[in-house]
Every structure is written in structure tokens, then in C-alpha cells.
Amino acid sequence: MERDAGGRTASALFAGFRALGLFSNDIPHVVRFNALKRRFYVTTCVGKSFHTYDVQKLSLVAVSNSLPQDICCMAADGRLVFAAYGNVFSAFARNKEVVHTFKGHKAEIHLLQPFGDHVISVDTDSILIIWHIYSEEEYLQLTFDKSVFKISAILHPSTYLNKILLGSEQGSLQLWNVKSNKLLYTFPGWKVGVTALQQAPAVDVVAVGLMSGQVIIHNIKFDETLMKFRQDWGPITSISFRTDGHPIMAAGSPCGHIGLWDLEDKKFINQMRNAHSTAIAGLTFLHREPLLVTNGADNALRVWIFDGPTGEGRLLRFRMGHSAPLTKIRYYGQNGQQILSASQDGTLQSFSTIHEKFNKSLGHGLINKKRVKRKGLQNTLSVRLPPITKFAAEEARESDWDGIIACHQGKLSCSTWNYQRSTIGAYFLKPKELKKDDITATAVDITSCGNFAVIGLSSGTVDVYNMQSGLHRGRFAHKGSVRGVAVDGLNQLTITTGSEGLLKFWNFKNKILIHSMSLDSSPNMMLLHRDSGILGLALDDFSISVLDIETRKIAFSPDGRWLISASMDCSIRTWDLPSGLIDSFLLDSAPLNVTMSPTGDFLATSHVDHLGIYLWSNISLYSVVSLRPLPTDYVPSVVMLPGTCQTEDVELSEETIEPSDEMIEYESPEQLNEQLVTLSLLPESRWKNLLNLDVIKKKNKPKEPPKVPKSAPFFIPTVPGLVPRYAVPEQNNDPQQSKVVNLGILAQKSDFFLKLEEGLVNNKYDAALNLLKELGPSGIETELRSLSPECGGSVEVMQSFLKMIGMMLDRKRDFELAQAYLALFLKLHLKMLPSEPKLLEEMTQVSSQVEENWIHLQSLFNQSMCILNYIKSALLQ
Structure with missing residues (x-):
């Protein structure tokens, strides 16, 4: 965890744990074959670390340790995975641990190529360095003039000993012998920048992808072009060949389409449109199998199988997160193991905090589900609903009917969703009499029993609907646009707030206004903690008001409940309601949503321009944490977002066991107030029975007189008291026991x-x-x-x-x-x-x-x- 100059952890309450929902980015994947297990593995980059999946089931095998910066390119051989970050790259063993680090470049590395016991790296200044892997020493360094030959692609041609082929942004290609450090041949190229190089199944034949969208099948032994293909979707991003007996070549494009060409007939045979919603970062046919692995910047990893008569691949397996930044996240259920998230990509997904195998996608919202099924328009963007902006969920009746209600960007009607069936629900809820296009749904809530949905509109009306039947069951009203709605845990109160600056309390059953109060500023959002009846209001003047819905006054929770707020100044602040601000830390990306686990073990956040959900563990559950208010001049420190792997366990040293300077042990005063x-x-036994000693003595009186022991007692007699003292035996020299009481002893x-x-x-x-x-x-x-x-x-x-x-x-x-x-x-x-x-x-x-x-x-x-x-x-x- 980050520490500031004073030695205090940047956040006293939360430690970065790991990221959820990240599967791929714009870095091409790497496919490896394990000869011992006879299995293929695919490795994808997710920021500062990478994931390794078993292609057979796409199950997560390993998550690498995090690197200091984001990974900018990857490569792999039979033993190691190489990952570059900035001007440094590292070699990972067992898909997890860094075993070698290579430093020597002055610019950012953008190409890596394993080469036997060596590895080749190329930076953006077109400096090529060959390294010996195990000694981490430079074997050879080549410098190219960027204005003449800026390296854009690298390939080790099959059977070409000690030789590499380099492609340039200027269009020419060069073949080098790296052992003798000689330029063997220069290919003039096609006057268009080279974007991809790929070895064909035939020896001496290489596929060259160009910026123009052309793919040139070229024989580098005789410098002859065998065939040319062109796609109209922009530059070629990646190329791969089938090796299972079908002479098929696939090429990726920046718009997410994949083109398929038959090399025997030299013609375009099929296209896989929208294979990804962003550019195809990488595609690889598995050796001697009809399987194509693809990944893209849309946070998706997909495996396609080619078993149909038309030669088009169908989706076999996939791992997919959100492809656009998140709009809303909330924990689902009471076990703290699922997080529902909505995104600008229009999907609603559930991510498990336990294991990726429990993740599931509820899909895109469709305007008319029956019409789409009938006409087969699933991939048409026009039938999809806009992104979800707000949603509410309740699991009480999820097995009987829909349990999620969501409002969409610019839409009046709110959609229902079913978590168990993982699909959009049966109803679109909106007032029948409203037909204006400019009215939209702005706030939603669902009752704790799961029977009713409450929807606030920009027109000021708040409608109640039955979730089972979809029927309208009542209405509340505001003058301004509704900014928040909430129902208490017992369905007695409905709380609504509008842009006119009013907070209203209604009787949920008969819809009668109970109380109305003015706010200092127009509200922006509202959140109710149902168990305690504490209501939080974020206002447009950047302040937060906390109210007790029972007394309807500004209140402070008596049990020290926290209020956690996130703002666009990149800060996350934790308020202890009785004492004030107790924790604050900064992030390098502004947080959009925060949600606390029902079990209190994790805080989940989502951020601007980030596709994942970030978990922060609650330190106060396993360590002593000071809840004293922060000073007014406290400057929060910047904390890095957690990676996809869990934080490594660090052995506790004596320094870490000792409490920090801020952790002053609390001593209760002798008199509290x-x-x-x-x-x-x-204990009560010392004072509670003082008045009943005579009764206790009577009960404890022996029935028979005590008998004199024949020998000395086993236990030495002691004087009664908290500190044990031995009783001194009376010494009597007179052989006959005196029956006269010594008053001097009693008077002591x-x-x-x-x-x-x-x-x-x-x-x-x-x-x-x-x-x-x-x-x-x-x-x-x-x-x-x-x-x-x-x-x-x-x-x-x-x-x-x-x-x-x-x-x-x-x-x-x-x-x-x-x-x-x-x-x-x-x-x-x-x-x-x-x-x-x-x-x-x-x-x-x-x-x-x-x-x-x-x-x-x-x-x-x-x-x-x-x-x-x-x-x-x-x-x-």
C-alpha cells in the first residue's frame, strides 16, 4: 500500500485488493502449447498484469504478479512469458513470477520476439537489442534510422536459422542475420506501411499486412508475390493461418470484423462481422485445430470454431467484461458475493467476488424482444436500448418474477430484468397517458419485499408499479425533476426529492404527504440505508446531508456507521457520522460509483475510462484502526488502483506489528462524565451478596460437626483476600488447650x-x-x-x-x-x-x-x- 511522507498509509481504512471484470485490452494475446499437458493456453493483458486461460474451457489458470506500469507488448516461448512496460521488459515463469528483467532501452518497447535462448526487443526509436535470457546480457544491438526504416513488425521465418524479418512504417522489409550482424536482403515493399507479419504454413512464404488493408502473400526466398487480398475495413491488425487441412487465412481489422480468404481458390470466402466491438487486437488459429482465438480492446476473449458448411466461425467460448466505462454498480444480495454493474455499452452484468466462473451477463436491453427473435435482428444496434443509467435490485422474489428495475439514458420507460434467468424481464414500465418525448425516467427504487417498483420522472411525477403484473399502483408529485426515490424497509414511508430543493415524506400505502422540508441546495442523488433509517443526500453545492427518516432531522448514527462518498476531484472519503471525516485518499482516475458490501468486508469502486470494478478490503476488520477525525489541514495521498491479482502476503516484521504514531491506545478515564x-x-460476587451473607452461611452450615484430620492437611490454610497469604498456626506450649479467649488478639x-x-x-x-x-x-x-x-x-x-x-x-x-x-x-x-x-x-x-x-x-x-x-x-x- 502507498505510504505518505509521515509513514501513514495513504488510506487508514481501505487497502487495494483486486480488480474484477477485466479480461483483455488492446495488447495482442499470446498462445502457447504445453507439451506435457497437451493443452493450449492463451495469455491476455489486463493492465499491469496478465491472465492465462486454458483454451479448452477458458478457465483462468493463473494471474501474474503486477508490474510497475501498464504492459505495452507481450510475447512467449515454451517456458517464459515476456512482458514490456515502458523501456523495460521482464520474463515470467509459471505465468506468474518475474525471473528476469532486461534494462537498456531508452524509449518505449513495442515489439518482442523470442529467439531460442535469446529474446529480441525493439523500441519506438527503432533500436533493436538481442538479449541472452538467462544472463540478462546484451548480445547485439542494431540501430535504425527512424526516418528511413522505422520498425513496425518483426518475424522469425520458419527454418531460417539466425535470421529475422523486419517490416517498417515506410513499407520496406529487411532480412537480417543476427549472428553475423549482416543485412542479407532488403525488400522494396509496396510503398505502404507494414502492420503485421505472419509465417504461412508453407516454408519461405510470409503474409504481410499493410496499412492500406491489403494482405500480401510473399515468397521471401525468391522475392516474389504469390497473391494479394484486400479488405475495406482499414489497416490489417493481425493475420493467422489454419493448419488443420483447410487453406484458410484470417485477417483482423480496426472495426472488429474478421475477413476469411481461401488460399487455394485465391478468393474472399466469408466475413465475421462484429467479432469484437473494437479493433481486433490479436487472432490465432490453434495448430491443427479448427479453433480461432481472438481478443480486443472491448475487454473480451473469444474462441470460435469452424465446423459449419459455409466456413464461417461460430462462437464457442468467451470471457467478456464491459467494453465501455461503467455507469452504475451495486452489490446484489446479502452475502456480498455478487456485484451488478451497468455500462455505457448497454449491458447489465454480474461479477462474482469469489471466482470468475460465477460471472454472468444479463445481456443487452432490447426494445422489442419478440420482434427481434422473429426477424433475427440481434446484432442490429437500432433495436438495443440505450445504456442503463440507474437501477435497483432486490432478491426477495427473484425466483417468482423480475427483481431488477432500470432506467435508460433518454428513455421514459424503465425495463425490468430477471437475475436468475439472466435476461431482460417481461415489462417496460411507464405511464400510459404520457406521450412527450422529452420526459425521461431519472430515479428508481424497488421495495425490500420485491413487490413494487418506484420510478421518478423528469416531469416531477413518481409512479409506483407492481413488479409481478406491471400494473400502475399510485403516484406522488414534485414540481421539479425527481432526483431520488427511496422506500423504507417496512414499506411505510416513501421518500422523494426533486430539483426544486424539496425533500418529501409520503405514506407508501395511501400516497398521502406526511412531511416536506426544504434543502439548502438542489439535490443531486439520494441513498437510503434501510436497516438504520439513515438517508444520505448529495447536494449541488458539493455538500452531503444526513437525515434520520424517523425524526426527519439532521442526525448522527449512534453506532458509528460510515458514510462513504466519491467525487470528481478523484477522492474517496469516509465519514464516521458521530465524529466526522476519518479517512480520505486520492486516485489517479475519478471514481464514478462506490458501493459497500453488505458484509462490510469490501468497498467496490468504478472509475472514469476504466472497464473494471475495483475491490478495496476493509482494514478495520482485521487490524486496529484509528477512527479519530482527520485534521483540517490533512492532505490525502494518491493510491494506485489494485490489479487483477490479490495483494501479495507480506511477512509481518517487528516494525509493522508496532502501532503507528497515530494509533494512540485509548485509555478510559476514571470518570466518564x-x-x-x-x-x-x-465481579458481582464481590458486592452483590453482601446483604445475604447470613442466609448463605445458614445454607452452607454443615449437617455434622467437622472431624479433626488425623494428619496434616494437604492444602496449607490461607487468609481470605485477593492476595493469598498463608495462615500462621498458633503456637501453644501448654499441652492442655486453654479455653480462655485472649481479648488482646481480637483487639488487634x-x-x-x-x-x-x-x-x-x-x-x-x-x-x-x-x-x-x-x-x-x-x-x-x-x-x-x-x-x-x-x-x-x-x-x-x-x-x-x-x-x-x-x-x-x-x-x-x-x-x-x-x-x-x-x-x-x-x-x-x-x-x-x-x-x-x-x-x-x-x-x-x-x-x-x-x-x-x-x-x-x-x-x-x-x-x-x-x-x-x-x-x-x-x-x-
Whole structure:
């Protein structure tokens, strides 16, 4: 995780975990064959790391460790995968770990070519370097003049020992012997830039793709052109040949189409239109199999099989994410394992936080599903709905009817979707009487029971529909465009807000307005936390208001619930509602959506111009985190977006175990509040049964007199108390036991007695109280009984004890101990207390203190009971 100059992690609450929904970008894929397992593997780039899939099932085999920068090109041989970033490239073993790093280029590397025990790299300045893989040393460096020969493609022709073929943006080609460092031959080319070079199944024959859209099949041994093909879709991006007995060549284009040519008949035989929605980054026919692997910048990896009579490939398997930036993400369900996401590409998809095999796409929204099926217009863009801008989902009745409601960009009608069937739903919900084209749906919500959908329109009306039947069930109204709608967890309240700056509370059942309040600014969006009834409002003046929907006042959650906000200044901020802003960090891309997992373990974000969903783990679940408010001059640090692989486990050192300077361990004060009382930390057994000791003694009285043991006891007798002390046996030299009681022994003063005497002089009773806390119930009774003059005490010491109780009540600490000690004292000495004026005066003062404290506590208890009764009555309504 990033750290700022002060050593504090850039975010105290969230650590980058991994990215979801990323499968491919504009870097061509790499296909490898594992001879041991007899399987093909395809590797695609996803930013700073790459994924490796088993082609047989397109199951994810490995995710590489992240590189410092985005990967700009890839290559592979039988053992290693090479990935370049900036002017450096690395070799990965086992599809994951960096084992070699090669540094020497001054410009960005854009071509890599494995070459036996060597690897060739070419940068944008047309400097070619040959490296020895295992020693990481340069073998040879060639420099080309960019104005004359700027390298744009590289190929190692089959059976050509120590030779490489280079293509240029100027159109010419050169054949080099890299062992002897000699230019063997220069091909004049076709005066058009070379974009792709590919070895044909025949020896000495190479396919050359040009900027003009031509594919030249050329014999490099005799410098003869065998045949030419042309496509009208722009430059050739990639070329591949079938090797399973069919002489077919495929070529990719920038608009996502693939052209297929028959090399025997020298003619164009078929086309695969819209194979990808963006340029074809790479295409590869698997060796001796009728399978074509393609990938593109539309975040899709596809495998096509050629088993039809027309020679056109049909889609066999695919891994696909969103091909355009996301518009809305929200967790689906209560287990925190699925995230629903809508995108500008018009699709609604579900991504699993557990494993990619649980991902699924709900598809594109179609304007008329039956008509499209009847006429076969699936690929026609005109029948697709615009992108989803907002949606709401509830899984309560997902097995019975549609559980997702969504509004679309510029559309009045809202579509329903079915999560279980992974398809668009049965209804398009819109008011029948409205026919204006300029009215659009702006906000949606679905009730927690899954029965009703609430839709807000730009005209100011809010309509309620039944999700099962699609029938209209009521209406609310605003003067301005509706910016947010929400229904509480019990279907009692509907909250709506409009651009006119009003927040309205409605009775959900009879549609009656209950309350209306003005906001400081026009609202932009609204979010309700149903479990707590806390409503968040983002206003156009860049402020956030938090309300309690029960009291309808600005409120703070009593249990410290967080509010997480994202803004276009690239920041994500976390607010602890009672204390304020507790965490803030910056990103290099502005966040568009944030959603917290229902289980609280992850925060998910989506960002401008990014196709993935980024997960951030909640540090507070597994580490001690300070929730103190940030200072006003706090400057947040920039945090990098997580990659597709999970953060590597780092062994904890002694430095990481120690708490940071900011993590000051909280120590509870001895007295929390002057208006409250503080209890002691002693167990109940020390004070709760002080008044029942006589009953306990009767119950514990043995039925038979104790028998004298014949031998010494196994356990050495101890004196009662918190600190164990051995009882000293009485030494009696007289062989005959004396039956006369020694009053001098009984009159011996205890430590507690002496501390009470000292308290009369210095008025300090902490030492006496601490001694009393160490004793058990029987010891406490013995000490208090011995305070009376009849048992060797004095009136002054009894007065000192009452002063100690008064001190405890005055400090409002150890409240239950003071009450228990005083109750036992009164029980033991109540008969003699009125006869002593000093004790009577002290008793009067202590009595007034007890009464004053109790009246104050009673008012607090009554207040709490009123609140609880109010909440109970509200829940029962």
C-alpha cells in the first residue's frame, strides 16, 4: 500500500485488493502449447498484469504478479512469458513470477520476439537489442534510422536459422542475420506501411499486412508475390493461418470484423462481422485445430470454431467484461458475493467476488424482444436500448418474477430484468397517458419485499408499479425533476426529492404527504440505508446531508456507521457520522460509483475510462484502526488502483506489528462524565451478596460437626483476600488447650482500620477503599463489623468510614460498591447510629448525596425508557 511522507498509509481504512471484470485490452494475446499437458493456453493483458486461460474451457489458470506500469507488448516461448512496460521488459515463469528483467532501452518497447535462448526487443526509436535470457546480457544491438526504416513488425521465418524479418512504417522489409550482424536482403515493399507479419504454413512464404488493408502473400526466398487480398475495413491488425487441412487465412481489422480468404481458390470466402466491438487486437488459429482465438480492446476473449458448411466461425467460448466505462454498480444480495454493474455499452452484468466462473451477463436491453427473435435482428444496434443509467435490485422474489428495475439514458420507460434467468424481464414500465418525448425516467427504487417498483420522472411525477403484473399502483408529485426515490424497509414511508430543493415524506400505502422540508441546495442523488433509517443526500453545492427518516432531522448514527462518498476531484472519503471525516485518499482516475458490501468486508469502486470494478478490503476488520477525525489541514495521498491479482502476503516484521504514531491506545478515564456515574470493574460476587451473607452461611452450615484430620492437611490454610497469604498456626506450649479467649488478639487493628484512622487526619480514603476492594464478601463483613466499639472499633473510625462513602458518592465512581458497602454498614450498625450525634450528622449528609444521585439517574432511566417505548410503538404500526 502507498505510504505518505509521515509513514501513514495513504488510506487508514481501505487497502487495494483486486480488480474484477477485466479480461483483455488492446495488447495482442499470446498462445502457447504445453507439451506435457497437451493443452493450449492463451495469455491476455489486463493492465499491469496478465491472465492465462486454458483454451479448452477458458478457465483462468493463473494471474501474474503486477508490474510497475501498464504492459505495452507481450510475447512467449515454451517456458517464459515476456512482458514490456515502458523501456523495460521482464520474463515470467509459471505465468506468474518475474525471473528476469532486461534494462537498456531508452524509449518505449513495442515489439518482442523470442529467439531460442535469446529474446529480441525493439523500441519506438527503432533500436533493436538481442538479449541472452538467462544472463540478462546484451548480445547485439542494431540501430535504425527512424526516418528511413522505422520498425513496425518483426518475424522469425520458419527454418531460417539466425535470421529475422523486419517490416517498417515506410513499407520496406529487411532480412537480417543476427549472428553475423549482416543485412542479407532488403525488400522494396509496396510503398505502404507494414502492420503485421505472419509465417504461412508453407516454408519461405510470409503474409504481410499493410496499412492500406491489403494482405500480401510473399515468397521471401525468391522475392516474389504469390497473391494479394484486400479488405475495406482499414489497416490489417493481425493475420493467422489454419493448419488443420483447410487453406484458410484470417485477417483482423480496426472495426472488429474478421475477413476469411481461401488460399487455394485465391478468393474472399466469408466475413465475421462484429467479432469484437473494437479493433481486433490479436487472432490465432490453434495448430491443427479448427479453433480461432481472438481478443480486443472491448475487454473480451473469444474462441470460435469452424465446423459449419459455409466456413464461417461460430462462437464457442468467451470471457467478456464491459467494453465501455461503467455507469452504475451495486452489490446484489446479502452475502456480498455478487456485484451488478451497468455500462455505457448497454449491458447489465454480474461479477462474482469469489471466482470468475460465477460471472454472468444479463445481456443487452432490447426494445422489442419478440420482434427481434422473429426477424433475427440481434446484432442490429437500432433495436438495443440505450445504456442503463440507474437501477435497483432486490432478491426477495427473484425466483417468482423480475427483481431488477432500470432506467435508460433518454428513455421514459424503465425495463425490468430477471437475475436468475439472466435476461431482460417481461415489462417496460411507464405511464400510459404520457406521450412527450422529452420526459425521461431519472430515479428508481424497488421495495425490500420485491413487490413494487418506484420510478421518478423528469416531469416531477413518481409512479409506483407492481413488479409481478406491471400494473400502475399510485403516484406522488414534485414540481421539479425527481432526483431520488427511496422506500423504507417496512414499506411505510416513501421518500422523494426533486430539483426544486424539496425533500418529501409520503405514506407508501395511501400516497398521502406526511412531511416536506426544504434543502439548502438542489439535490443531486439520494441513498437510503434501510436497516438504520439513515438517508444520505448529495447536494449541488458539493455538500452531503444526513437525515434520520424517523425524526426527519439532521442526525448522527449512534453506532458509528460510515458514510462513504466519491467525487470528481478523484477522492474517496469516509465519514464516521458521530465524529466526522476519518479517512480520505486520492486516485489517479475519478471514481464514478462506490458501493459497500453488505458484509462490510469490501468497498467496490468504478472509475472514469476504466472497464473494471475495483475491490478495496476493509482494514478495520482485521487490524486496529484509528477512527479519530482527520485534521483540517490533512492532505490525502494518491493510491494506485489494485490489479487483477490479490495483494501479495507480506511477512509481518517487528516494525509493522508496532502501532503507528497515530494509533494512540485509548485509555478510559476514571470518570466518564460528571453527569453520569461510573461502575467498578469488580465481579458481582464481590458486592452483590453482601446483604445475604447470613442466609448463605445458614445454607452452607454443615449437617455434622467437622472431624479433626488425623494428619496434616494437604492444602496449607490461607487468609481470605485477593492476595493469598498463608495462615500462621498458633503456637501453644501448654499441652492442655486453654479455653480462655485472649481479648488482646481480637483487639488487634487491621490494615483497613489503620487506613480509616489515617483518613481522619489527611482526608484521603483511596488506600482504605483499595484494601476493601481486595477482600471477599466474608472479609468485608468482618472488617465492617469490627468498626463498632463493641468489637474493638470506635465512633471516630465509623465516622471515617461514612466519610469514605461520601467521597465515593461525590466522585460518582464505584457507584455499586458504595451502595453495597453502605447497605451492609447500616445493616450491621443501624441500632447504635442514632445514639451518636457525630454519626447521625454524617449519615444525614450521606443520605442527601445518595438521594441526589438517584434522582438524577432516575430521570436518565425515564428518558431512555421513553425512547425505547417510542421505537417499539413505531415498529408495531
